[in-house]
Amino acid sequence: MEEIWQGLIKAVELIITLDPEVVQIAGRSLRISATSAVLASVICIPLASVIHFNNFRGKRVLVNLIQTLYFIPTVAVGLLVLVFLSRAGPLGELGLLFSPTAIIIGQMILITPILLGLTISALSGVDKTLIDTARSLGASGLQIMFLILKEARFAVMAAFIMGFGRAISEVGISLMVGGNIRDFTRVITTAISLESSKGDIELSFALAIILIFLALIANILLNRFQQR
Amino acid sequence: MSLIETVNLCQRFNERDILSNINLKVDKREVFALIGPTGAGKTTLLRLLNMLDLPSSGKIYFDGIDTAESASNRLDLRRRMAFVLQKPVVFNMSVFDNVAIGLKWRHIEKSAVKEKTNAILDIVGLSSYKNRNARTLSGGEVQRVAIARAVVSEPEVLLLDEPSANLDPVSAARTEELLKDIFHRFNITTIMATHDMSQGQRMADRVAVLLNGEILQTGEWPDVFSSPRNKEVASFVGVENIIDGEIVSGQDSLVAIDTGSGIIEAISDFPPGEKVCACIRPEDITIATSKISTSARNSFAGKIRSSVTFGALTRVNVDCGFPLVVLVTKRSAGELGLEKGRQVYASFKATGVHVIKRDGGI
Numbered sequence: 001m002e003e004i005w006q007g008l009i010k011a012v013e014l015i016i017t018l019d020p021e022v023v024q025i026a027g028r029s030l031r032i033s034a035t036s037a038v039l040a041s042v043i044c045i046p047l048a049s050v051i052h053f054n055n056f057r058g059k060r061v062l063v064n065l066i067q068t069l070y071f072i073p074t075v076a077v078g079l080l081v082l083v084f085l086s087r088a089g090p091l092g093e094l095g096l097l098f099s100p101t102a103i104i105i106g107q108m109i110l111i112t113p114i115l116l117g118l119t120i121s122a123l124s125g126v127d128k129t130l131i132d133t134a135r136s137l138g139a140s141g142l143q144i145m146f147l148i149l150k151e152a153r154f155a156v157m158a159a160f161i162m163g164f165g166r167a168i169s170e171v172g173i174s175l176m177v178g179g180n181i182r183d184f185t186r187v188i189t190t191a192i193s194l195e196s197s198k199g200d201i202e203l204s205f206a207l208a209i210i211l212i213f214l215a216l217i218a219n220i221l222l223n224r225f226q227q228r
Numbered sequence: 229m230s231l232i233e234t235v236n237l238c239q240r241f242n243e244r245d246i247l248s249n250i251n252l253k254v255d256k257r258e259v260f261a262l263i264g265p266t267g268a269g270k271t272t273l274l275r276l277l278n279m280l281d282l283p284s285s286g287k288i289y290f291d292g293i294d295t296a297e298s299a300s301n302r303l304d305l306r307r308r309m310a311f312v313l314q315k316p317v318v319f320n321m322s323v324f325d326n327v328a329i330g331l332k333w334r335h336i337e338k339s340a341v342k343e344k345t346n347a348i349l350d351i352v353g354l355s356s357y358k359n360r361n362a363r364t365l366s367g368g369e370v371q372r373v374a375i376a377r378a379v380v381s382e383p384e385v386l387l388l389d390e391p392s393a394n395l396d397p398v399s400a401a402r403t404e405e406l407l408k409d410i411f412h413r414f415n416i417t418t419i420m421a422t423h424d425m426s427q428g429q430r431m432a433d434r435v436a437v438l439l440n441g442e443i444l445q446t447g448e449w450p451d452v453f454s455s456p457r458n459k460e461v462a463s464f465v466g467v468e469n470i471i472d473g474e475i476v477s478g479q480d481s482l483v484a485i486d487t488g489s490g491i492i493e494a495i496s497d498f499p500p501g502e503k504v505c506a507c508i509r510p511e512d513i514t515i516a517t518s519k520i521s522t523s524a525r526n527s528f529a530g531k532i533r534s535s536v537t538f539g540a541l542t543r544v545n546v547d548c549g550f551p552l553v554v555l556v557t558k559r560s561a562g563e564l565g566l567e568k569g570r571q572v573y574a575s576f577k578a579t580g581v582h583v584i585k586r587d588g589g590i
Binding site: 127129130132133134135136137138139140143147150151 | 278280303306307310311313315316317319320321329330333334374377378381387
């Protein structure tokens with residue numbers, strides 16, 4: 001118990017004094033996961049609109065599949081990216097394994113189903129009468145699509161934050177394809193999982209507190225958007 | 229040439245005919261009302277006219293152009309009309325942006341968008357609200373936004389679906405006044421759906437009675453009101469007394485109709501032997517407590533079955549062998565003592581009886 005108290009007090013000290021290592025790791029985590037979330041959104045929001053606004057065979061199956069993949073294990077995505085990016089793999093020549101880019105690719109794959117699924121339900125949540133109203137006022141197909149995205153903007157933002165939250169809190173991918181390399185790919189979660197086993201409890205506690213704090217901010221934003 | 233014309237328009241949904249053989253012609257600058265009860269197919273017809281749905285069969289011509297030609301053609305044609313849906317919804321943006329959006333979609337120049345939008349907001353009386361989010365408006369205000377954003381693009385045709393059905397009486401009256409002002413100001417050809425006969429009467433040049441997906445009668449309101457073509461139309465336009473009978477004799481258009489429990493005299497050209505219905509409006513019947521000589525050709529003794537007062541009027545049900553509903557003012561009902569069981573005489577003129585053939589048709 002004494003050890004835990006000591007660790008916590010030291011952790012708070014590290015945060016307050018803006019310890020360079022803590023700041024560096026937290027900053028990297030934020031950068032990598034924000035990049036993943038933004039890039040995934042750039043792909044997923046238009047794709048979700050295409051899925052939502054078109055009727056095709058197997059649409060329900062596809063949406064079900066997307067929703068199932070919400071729960072895809074991070075280590076499974078890590079394994080997939082590892083196999084593709086490893087020296088012997090199909091994309092091995094790019095030399096991306098154990099780089100921030102590899103983590104970003106993995107996190108994008110991880111959160112794509114969440115972003116797609118939640119954006120589709122955000123769009124489905126828009127009153128159907130709005131579409132009829134827009135059509136009757138002379139909107140073209142594309143104009144309707146933009147209008148509905150705009151109407152659903154808060155729910156779409158909520159989807160983005162959910163994706164970001166999932167990306168920043170995962171550890172399996174960062175560890176498997178990032179490798180926890182100091183000053184390069186070490187992020188909050190990998191640092192916690194590996195440094196604590198090496199006995200650096202204070203650093204782990206500090207990073208855990210920061211992660212929870214980030215989760216809190218994300219949650220506050222999420223609540224704000226959902227209330228709109 | 230009519231601006232809008234439909235030819236044998238049919239809409240089937242789930243093996244059910246929602247609309248069958250709709251043939252309409254609406255001229256430029258005409259205000260045309262589709263009147264019928266809920267579920268008659270009014271909304272379905274308006275959606276077809278706005279090309280939001282495609283008909284199962286039949287044609288719609290807009291300004292002489294077949295609307296079935298192509299989707300891009302339909303968008304161009306749709307941009308020449310506007311449709312105010314029955315339950316209007318607003319977009320989650322300011323009142324100004326809500327009204328301006330149709331102009332932006334038509335790629336109108338920015339300064340013109342501003343000018344036109346401000347002008348129409350002035351007409352509907354929402355200028356002071358233009359920067360407010362439209363979601364915060366009341367039902368009547370939302371309806372005015374819906375009308376403004378429809379009219380702002382200066383459509384050639386305005387489609388209105390129950391423009392005041394979801395509003396309180398004050399807002400409804402205000403909306404009606406606003407629409408009449410707009411009809412007058414812009415000379416827009418208008419097709420409006422309403423279940424309210426009196427609204428059709430107040431606002432439209434011509435009406436069509438739509439019942440169960442069929443147009444049963446089209447014409448100017450006084451004609452439809454006084455000479456309904458058949459039993460269904462008669463009961464929809466407020467004829468409460470529809471009595472079956474057979475014409476037994478006729479002379480110079482004055483006929484005698486045998487109802488099985490009394491002879492009703494009426495004006496009609498149907499020959500003896502014709503099975504008919506005699507339609508008498510409750511307000512055309514007078515009631516007296518003693519047999520008095522009147523100029524009315526029809527006078528029946530009967531007993532009051534019930535009498536109900538609502539507002540300034542009293543509805544009296546009299547059994548004269550056949551049931552008759554009579555409307556009298558509340559005051560005269562009180563003076564005459566028109567209570568249940570009272571023996572009375574119900575009289576009406578031969579000209580107050582509208583005779584129709586029993587099985588539809590003219």
